[in-house]
Amino acid sequence: MIANLVVGGLAAGCLYAMVGIAIVIVLNITDIANFAQGEMAMLATFFAYWLMDSLGLPWWQAVSIAIVFGLVEGIVIQQVVIRPLIGGPVLSAIIATLGLNVVLNSLAGMIWGHQTYTFPSPFAFSAPFVIGGVPIAVDSVVNIAVGLVIIIAMTLFLRFSWTGLGLRAASQNHTVARLMGVSITRTSAIAWGLGGLVGAVAGVLVAPSLFLDTNLMGALLIKAFAGGVLGGLNSLIGVFLGCLALGVTENLASAYVSPSFAEATTFIIIIAVLTVRPEGIFGRIRVRKA
Amino acid sequence: MSAAADIVRASLPRASWSWGAALVGICFVLACGAPLGVNGYGLYLLTLTGIFALVALGLNFLTGYAGQISLCHASFFGVGAYATAILTQKAGVPYLLALLSGALFTTAIGAIVAVPALRLRNIYLAIATLGFGVVLQKIIFEWRSLTGGGGGLALAAPSIAGHEVGATGLYYLTLAVMSAGLFGAWNVSRGRTGRALLVIKDSEIAAGSLGIHAARYKVTAFAISAFYAAIAGGLFAYLVRYINPESFGVGLSISFLSMVVIGGLGTIGGSIVGAAFYVIVPELLRGIKDAPGLVFGLLLVVVMVFMPQGLWGMMRRLGRGSVG
Numbered sequence: 001m002i003a004n005l006v007v008g009g010l011a012a013g014c015l016y017a018m019v020g021i022a023i024v025i026v027l028n029i030t031d032i033a034n035f036a037q038g039e040m041a042m043l044a045t046f047f048a049y050w051l052m053d054s055l056g057l058p059w060w061q062a063v064s065i066a067i068v069f070g071l072v073e074g075i076v077i078q079q080v081v082i083r084p085l086i087g088g089p090v091l092s093a094i095i096a097t098l099g100l101n102v103v104l105n106s107l108a109g110m111i112w113g114h115q116t117y118t119f120p121s122p123f124a125f126s127a128p129f130v131i132g133g134v135p136i137a138v139d140s141v142v143n144i145a146v147g148l149v150i151i152i153a154m155t156l157f158l159r160f161s162w163t164g165l166g167l168r169a170a171s172q173n174h175t176v177a178r179l180m181g182v183s184i185t186r187t188s189a190i191a192w193g194l195g196g197l198v199g200a201v202a203g204v205l206v207a208p209s210l211f212l213d214t215n216l217m218g219a220l221l222i223k224a225f226a227g228g229v230l231g232g233l234n235s236l237i238g239v240f241l242g243c244l245a246l247g248v249t250e251n252l253a254s255a256y257v258s259p260s261f262a263e264a265t266t267f268i269i270i271i272a273v274l275t276v277r278p279e280g281i282f283g284r285i286r287v288r289k290a
Numbered sequence: 291m292s293a294a295a296d297i298v299r300a301s302l303p304r305a306s307w308s309w310g311a312a313l314v315g316i317c318f319v320l321a322c323g324a325p326l327g328v329n330g331y332g333l334y335l336l337t338l339t340g341i342f343a344l345v346a347l348g349l350n351f352l353t354g355y356a357g358q359i360s361l362c363h364a365s366f367f368g369v370g371a372y373a374t375a376i377l378t379q380k381a382g383v384p385y386l387l388a389l390l391s392g393a394l395f396t397t398a399i400g401a402i403v404a405v406p407a408l409r410l411r412n413i414y415l416a417i418a419t420l421g422f423g424v425v426l427q428k429i430i431f432e433w434r435s436l437t438g439g440g441g442g443l444a445l446a447a448p449s450i451a452g453h454e455v456g457a458t459g460l461y462y463l464t465l466a467v468m469s470a471g472l473f474g475a476w477n478v479s480r481g482r483t484g485r486a487l488l489v490i491k492d493s494e495i496a497a498g499s500l501g502i503h504a505a506r507y508k509v510t511a512f513a514i515s516a517f518y519a520a521i522a523g524g525l526f527a528y529l530v531r532y533i534n535p536e537s538f539g540v541g542l543s544i545s546f547l548s549m550v551v552i553g554g555l556g557t558i559g560g561s562i563v564g565a566a567f568y569v570i571v572p573e574l575l576r577g578i579k580d581a582p583g584l585v586f587g588l589l590l591v592v593v594m595v596f597m598p599q600g601l602w603g604m605m606r607r608l609g610r611g612s613v614g
Contacts, residue, residue, distance in 0.1 A: 085595060089555065089599070091359075091551050095547070096590065098548060099587045101587070103587035106583030229414050233413060261428065263424055267420070268421070270417065278414060280414070
């Protein structure tokens with residue numbers, strides 16, 4: 001019983017974590033909490049659906065193209081909307097992403113309507129794995145595996161590539177990074193592109209279980225923020241573990257506390273953790289000298 | 291608003307003062323005469339603008355002056371609405387007294403929420419306040435015997451001193467409360483508290499070394515802004531005459547925050563302009579076939595890209611250009 005709940009929580013947590021990673025890449029480099037992240041992912045998922053449904057492409061091709069679409073979408077949005085806002089008040093940029101959220105949502109509504117679609121998954125009808133007597137659905141395993149791959153790939157990219165080094169430099173200090181020849185506009189575009197890419201992966205994986213409609217990512221976005229805050233927003237691992245913890249806590253709270261108070265219980269736990277560790281469980285406290 | 295901008299404002303020629311006073315006077319006369327010129331729905335929208343402006347005034351105090359983000363103002367608004375409604379309908383308390391007691395109750399909740407929020411900033415604070423919002427909304431939803439739960443609460447027309455208050459009456463009540471709120475916000479923001487909050491926003495360490503008790507002022511800011519939101523909630527309950535917990539979710543909190551930023555952070559006029567933008571623009575866009583959301587979202591983006599200081603900041607800059 002508990003094992004089932006934990007595994008289900010981990011699978012849900014991995015989906016939160018993917019959106020969370022997308023948010024955190026953008027947040028750390030541009031200081032902007034991107035409220036449009038969910039709708040960007042939703043649009044990419046609808047694009048994948050359209051490729052399969054209207055053009056008859058197989059799942060793998062459609063999903064690969066949609067992931068590239070997510071990358072391009074992120075870069076385009078950064079260039080058009082966010083670039084003029086760099087250096088301005090952060091809250092203004094956040095409200096702009098909120099506007100963008102509304103724009104993308106109604107755009108998808110205009111193209112695809114507000115009905116619900118079934119998004120296919122190649123793993124839907126496979127027999128569940130059984131590990132230690134606990135049956136685990138294949139899509140849970142896929143979610144967890146993809147989540148792990150993304151977190152490892154991102155960590156390696158940020159740690160060992162020149163571009164990743166530039167991104168980390170920009171996240172620490174814009175001025176010094178600039179003096180070292182790192183272009184802030186370019187790193188910001190890369191961050192938004194990566195965010196769009198990871199978001200698209202999350203969208204494609206979420207869609208089969210939640211069904212595809214224009215509000216696909218609404219709840220997930222808030223959960224991703226909450227999980228990220230719980231873990232600590234300044235490390236990818238922290239965000240990942242925070243989101244996993246959130247998924248498991250939610251599942252356990254709805255089973256053992258009360259289903260209707262699950263969300264409230266989870267938030268009370270988050271608030272309690274934040275009062276003890278204001279920068280999240282794994283977050284390093286930034287010393288403020290001014 | 292930085293301290294430097296305040297010094298600039300303080301040294302403006304007196305001419306702009308009389309201009310400002312004239313402008314306020316004209317707006318007030320127009321607002322008083324408005325019920326003569328609009329139909330019932332127009333009056334509803336004007337009252338709603340006044341109510342949202344009241345919330346925005348309070349939130350601007352917290353976000354614009356003290357630099358604290360809150361995503362639980364919809365819940366303060368909701369608690370104010372429910373407290374007022376329950377006190378009048380179930381306990382038979384007179385409307386104005388219920389409005390005030392509901393608001394004081396919510397102020398206490400606001401102060402309680404502020405305590406764990408003291409150490410948090412930015413997104414962390416946003417998520418913690420969001421959590422409080424979820425919890426408060428859930429309590430309203432589950433306390434069925436008192437609040438009617440998800441079925442909501444239908445309300446009869448309120449009465450003040452034996453006279454039933456109609457739509458026009460409620461409009462004037464809102465106008466009166468909003469004027470008082472405006473005056474209060476203007477006074478507090480220019481006084482000791484407002485100046486202390488501005489320093490805290492720029493640097494808590496500097497504030498501490500000046501002998502400003504940051505924690506106490508932050509709790510005060512939370513409490514004041516909860517008070518504004520709750521009064522607005524009490525008016526809102528009797529404007530729509532039907533409240534249910536669903537109306538006071540995160541979406542509304544985010545809308546409140548947008549109003550403040552669109553109007554202009556740390557400006558009193560901006561709160562009113564922002565609320566008007568949020569209530570009236572979607573109405574104007576209603577005619578556009580199946581794209582009101584699209585156009586409204588685009589407007590939000592455009593306003594932020596071209597006027598990062600908000601609509602009021604833009605107007606003030608234009609006004610300053612023409613005066614001096």
